Amino acid sequence: MQDRDLSTIKLLLVDDEAHCTKLMEAFLRQAGYGLITTTNDPRQALDLYQKVKPDLVALDLRMPHLDGFDVMRQLRQVIPAEDYVPILIVTGELDAPSKHRALAEGANDFINKPVDATEVVLRIQNQLQTQRLHNQLQMHNEHLEAQVRLRTKVVEQTQLDLLNRLVMASEYRYDAKGAHAWRVGRVAKLLAEIKGLPPDQVDMIKKTAPLHDVGKIGLRDSIIMKVGPYEPAEFEGMKAHTKLGSTILADSRSPLLMMAREIALTHHERWDGKGYHKLKDVQTPLTGRIVTLADAFDVMTHPCSYKKPLTLGEARMEIERHAGTQFDPELSALFLQLIDRDGETLLNDVTDAPFFG
Ligand SMILES: [Fe+2]
Structure with a gap:
């Protein structure tokens, strides 16, 4: 005293x-x-x-x-x-x-x-x-609590940095800036938001959706760099990227990596069960159904080696047409709202993506 x-x-x-x-x-x-x-x-x-x-x-x-x-x-x-x-x-x-x-x-x-x-x-x-x-x-x-908070933040940021670098590495051969990956992350985030998912889930989807094609890192150049539509055998090779991605991201207890793995494995499923692994409607996890739509929309609306991009209106019609067959019907309806609300924004490159520019 x-x-x-x-x-x-x-x-x-x-x-x-x-x-x-x-x-x-x-x-x-x-x-x-x-x-x-x-x-x-x-x-x-x-x-x-x-x-x-x-x-x-x-x-x-x-x-x-x-x-x-x-x-x-x-x-x-x-x-x-x-x-x-x-x-x-x-x-x-x-x-x-x-x-x-x-x-x-x-x-x-x-x-x-x-x-x-x-x-x-x-x-x-x-x-x-x-x-x-x-x-x-x-x-x-x-x-002590402040120290723990700080260290936790550093660990989370390090984890995110590594995930983002993995995105860059996996896309590098055909999309050095990873523009498609970041756009899919943004669209998936907006779709998760309009679906009403809690903010922490929305944030996780935004961070993990860009990893959907991480398995492509294991595909041959002849498939990845192919100009024009795939032959059946090449298509079978291409399909392997979902399982490869799942293998790369497997056996982690990190919620981010677990979600990334789920998305990598299931982002080519269809609502009618005719997708890569024949999962039907809600057998495909919600994250996979969200990224399926985000990925398909981005592919439709951006040019590739053998096709011109669809206009926003054309892409809207495609989604409407495939709702209930290729795409989750409820998510499709929400996506149409998103297009009507933020259509032009969805087409732009993500300017604040990590390592972009
Ligand atoms: Fe894919």
Whole structure:
């Protein structure tokens, strides 16, 4: 306690007997305490507490209008649970049940009447020492929590950096900037949003959808770089990218990688069950159904080596036409709303994608 300046410690004394508060105040001033507020009207205790914000309250138990229990109840309601503000009950003879009740309702210690200078000072000093330790512990905990938050952020950012680099690596041979991948991420995010998924899921879909074609990293150049439509055998080779992607992303406990794997494996399924792995309607996870639409829309509306892009209106009609066969009908309807609302934006490259530009 010696390293704490007693003149800065704020004390609130509540007792209906003026001679009692005067005596205690005198003892405490003599001990070095400088900021002492007193009241002989318990009805003022709460207002005074809120005005003064004392470090400690000394409270008489038997008072008119409001007794010590009532005042203590009022104070405990406004003292934040994480703050340690000691309440000392100043009382004469107190039976055991009343003592138990006082302790149960938030009293930290007792001071006996008639008050004795040494006891008053020492009991208050003990409580302030406990308060100081409590505050130190709390500050230490807050520091540790801040450290954990910071480290967690670094780990999450590192994980995302690595995922984004994996996207770049997997797309590099045929789309060095990964423009298609980032656009699919953006469209999938908007579709997840309009579907009403929770924000954390929307964010995860935005981050993982660009990895949908990660398995293409394992395909031969003759397939990846092919100009023109695929022969049946080449198409079979192309289909392998879903399983390759799933293998690359397998066996992780990271929620991001687990979602990325799900998307990589299922983004070529069809609602009617005629997709790569013959999953039908909701057998395909929602993430896969969302990215199927986002991917198909982006492929339709951007040029490739053997076809011109569709206009927005043409792409809209294609989605409408394939709703319920190729695409999830409910998601298709939502996607049409998205096109009507944000159509032109959906076509633009993502300018804030990682490593872009
Ligand atoms: Fe794909």
